Amino acid sequence: MTVTLLPFKAGLVVSAVLTTAVLTGVAVAIVKDRSQKSAVATAMTGGDETLAPAIFRRYGCSGCHTIPGVAGADGKVGGELNMVRERVYIGDGLNNTPDNLVRWIVSPTDFSKRTAMPVTGITETEARHVAAYLYAR
Incomplete structure (x- = not known):
């Protein structure tokens, strides 16, 4: 069986194939980028972003x-x-480092008495998971 495409339809098929290939490449790049960001965030914070x-x-x-x-x-x-x-900065003008972010999440009032962010009772370990999540995005 032979399928003959008219030039117009052939162009649409080629266009669709190329578009799919480009989108697939972009999707792979996004996943790879997200995976790299996740790995770096985990290494920086010692946290697990999935939690x-x-x-x-x-x-x-x-x-x-x-x-x-x-x-x-x-x-x-x-x-x-x-x-x-x-x-560059987080919280109330702290340098954006993993340790500062974790400390801010655990006890923001240690850095700013006027902050609206309350001390929630979150543990340092939990704050590391949160920091990993925030750095991975």
Whole structure:
């Protein structure tokens, strides 16, 4: 059986194949980039980002912050927690380092008495998981 494509249809098929190939390449690059970011975040913080969404919910973070990838985390009180890894400063003017981020999450009032962020009771280990999540995005 021979299938003959008209030039117009052949062009559409080629276009669709090329578009699919490009999108697949982009998807692979995104996954690879995300995987690399995750590995770096884990190495930097000693945390496990997969545990963070439950921690965000348990401690009420999602009530104050908008957190990418966490369902229902659309709070408007605290800052939006996206692209944290690209920020120079976190919290109340702290240099953005993994240790500072963990310390800020555990006890923000140690750094700023006027912060709206409460001391939640989150442990250092849990804060490391949260930091890994934030640095991986």
